[in-house]
Amino acid sequence: MRIHFEKISYIYDRNLPFAHTALSDIELDIREGKITAIIGETGSGKSTLVQHLNALLIPSSGQIELGDHLIKANEKNKNLKKLRKEVGLVFQFPEYQLFESTILDDVAFGPIRFGISKEESYERARSALSNVGISPILYDRNPMELSGGQKRRVAIAGILALDPKILVLDEPAAGLDPEGAKRLVDLIVSLNREFNKTIILVSHDNDMVYSYTDDTVFMRDGRVIYHGPTLDLFNDGELIKKNHLLLPTVVNFKNRLREAGFEVDENARTIEQIAEAVSRRISR
């Protein structure tokens, strides 16, 4: 499914004196089947951008192609329901949207609302919960009884039950402990690799972005200042310096190893990969 932004601008409170331009002239083609990170300081426009992906926000100018859908400024856009089934958006702190009395009901609610039969909706809910690693023992519990990480998983299952082609997550790991955050990242990666979902992920965590994403969109003041392979972004010393981008731990580690005379694979992304290369070298 093609994702193509053409000259998108977005202005909040457009006709009011406090109108505020949150996005300017965004041109983007997001690759299908990949994991794309969206990074940038708070207020740079990340959340505004991703809300365009399922037409929660309609551009003030420009247009967005999303598969068969064309979302245009100043036009009545049709078929949004179908679009929202194809592009699932998991908000920041999605647990605030859990409101049914049991976990299973909560996840089944999405497909039911989209007109899928009750029976199939519950089947999808069970399968989605299993895919996010929530045990059947928990199905009848109240969502509020879960840990922070589990609540996020249930919220993601609620979107997965719609079987979207594209999954958009706005800071999914915010506020989770490191272990919960790591498990969530593993889940997101498996949704991409095993279930072929195109993933678009807003994140503040450059370590995670470096280790697990294919491409990165780097935003600043409502504009895209970099879009391309994640590894290339963090190799671009000039861009990093100019924009005070925080280097991932792995990149610092690679640089230190190089200074110490080790050969380090350009493409190594995780501490594990580097540790392996180092131990191979030492045992030689």
Ligand SMILES: Nc1ncnc2c1ncn2[C@@H]1O[C@H](COP(=O)(O)OP(=O)(O)O)[C@@H](O)[C@H]1O
């Ligand atoms: N509902 C809103 N009304 C007015 N301005 C908003 C609203 N939401 C966000 N903004 C402004 O738009 C800009 C981009 O915000 P946002 O997309 O939330 O950035 P990010 O997700 O990168 O932190 C910021 O200047 C923010 O203050």
Ligand SMILES: [Mg+2]
């Ligand atoms: Mg945001």
